[in-house]
Amino acid sequence: GALTEKQEALVNSSWEAFKQNLPHHSAVFYTLILEKAPAAKNLFSFLANGVDQNNPKLKAHAEKVFEMTHDSAVQLRAKGSIVIADAVLKHLGSVHLQKGVTDAQFLVVKEALLKTIKEAVGDGWNDELSNAWEIAYDELAATIKKAMG
Numbered sequence: 001g002a003l004t005e006k007q008e009a010l011v012n013s014s015w016e017a018f019k020q021n022l023p024h025h026s027a028v029f030y031t032l033i034l035e036k037a038p039a040a041k042n043l044f045s046f047l048a049n050g051v052d053q054n055n056p057k058l059k060a061h062a063e064k065v066f067e068m069t070h071d072s073a074v075q076l077r078a079k080g081s082i083v084i085a086d087a088v089l090k091h092l093g094s095v096h097l098q099k100g101v102t103d104a105q106f107l108v109v110k111e112a113l114l115k116t117i118k119e120a121v122g123d124g125w126n127d128e129l130s131n132a133w134e135i136a137y138d139e140l141a142a143t144i145k146k147a148m149g
């Protein structure tokens with residue numbers, strides 16, 4: 001799915017809003033994921049002590065997921081598809097396959113990502129913005145799933 005210029009601008013500004021308070025937004029993200037999928041706690045090595053805002057790994061990993069989704073949106077706008085370097089994609093495929101990540105978990109992470117962005121942008125939330133992040137996440141998730149299988 002392609003994105004409009006307006007949607008790219010919305011994704012860019014909400015990504016900035018997310019980064020503005022990374023410790024808080026990443027804690028919100030993990031908390032939402034663990035509410036819906038408590039078993040995820042055992043998947044992530046860095047969640048062993050729960051959602052600890054002082055653990056730099058938590059922030060780094062959460063930021064990476066949002067960053068990759070943001071990058072996907074930019075690529076979808078620029079060329080209508082996502083490109084991830086072969087070696088990176090192979091690695092992502094094997095890590096997620098090895099952890100036994102399921103389609104249901106991809107959905108949980110998607111809903112948590114959208115709710116986190118919603119909180120980060122406050123009044124700036126709207127359907128166009130939501131759709132843009134959804135499209136970007138869905139394409140990225142499909143790309144990773146293909147590399148898993």
Ligand code: HEM
Nearest residue numbers: 040043044045046064065068095099101105106109140141
């Ligand atoms: C690891 C991205 C979805 C579970 C990773 C890594 C990245 C990443 C960049 C680090 C790989 C490395 O260590 O080099 C993404 C993206 C996703 C996604 C962009 C969606 C579009 C999911 C989902 C789950 C999941 C749905 C399951 C809840 C994990 C786990 C690891 C991992 C368990 C290993 C963490 C550890 O080192 O303890 N993912 N991921 N991922 N991902 Fe994801």
Ligand code: ISQ
Nearest residue numbers: 029030033061062065109
């Ligand atoms: C999925 N993969 C890697 C890291 C993550 C951090 C938070 C939520 C989901 C994730």
